[in-house]
Amino acid sequence: xxxxxxxxxxxxLSPLTLAFVGDAYFSLVIREMLVSDANRPVRDLHKLSVKxxxxxxxxxxMKILLPVLTEKETEVFKRGRNAHTSHTPKNxxxxxxxxATGFEALMGYLYLNGSSERLNSLxxxxxxxxxxxxxxxxx
Numbered sequence: 001x002x003x004x005x006x007x008x009x010x011x012x013l014s015p016l017t018l019a020f021v022g023d024a025y026f027s028l029v030i031r032e033m034l035v036s037d038a039n040r041p042v043r044d045l046h047k048l049s050v051k052x053x054x055x056x057x058x059x060x061x062m063k064i065l066l067p068v069l070t071e072k073e074t075e076v077f078k079r080g081r082n083a084h085t086s087h088t089p090k091n092x093x094x095x096x097x098x099x100a101t102g103f104e105a106l107m108g109y110l111y112l113n114g115s116s117e118r119l120n121s122l123x124x125x126x127x128x129x130x131x132x133x134x135x136x137x138x139x
Contacts, residue, residue, distance in 0.1 A: 022108030055092040059099035080105025
């Protein structure tokens with residue numbers, strides 16, 4: 001499933017490294033969903049992607065996913081959540097930022113593990129819970 005044809009053991013990576021990959025993966029999925037939904041001006045696409053890919057939104061997604069995670073997935077999330085980050089953005093709460101880092105670590109872990117079906121399943125849980133309202137362009 002990965003784009004680069006080299007095996008990587010996600011268990012051997014730091015949670016912040018997993019979050020680095022997970023952030024990119026999730027951002028790409030959101031962007032793909034947005035362009036699949038409608039042909040919009042790039043400015044609108046950017047605004048909608050920022051609305052869906054930020055610490056507050058990702059913390060909300062994580063809280064939705066927690067009840068359906070496996071033991072291993074919960075462990076990866078907690079490693080990411082508890083990782084010592086060098087900063088917290090001014091416009092985000094520390095709690096949301098840590099949950100978002102855990103969310104991104106989980107996404108990165110599953111992506112590098114080749115678990116595309118599980119990623120799709122978790123993404124569908126989020127979409128079914130919150131609906132597509134995150135993609136509506138409300139000014």
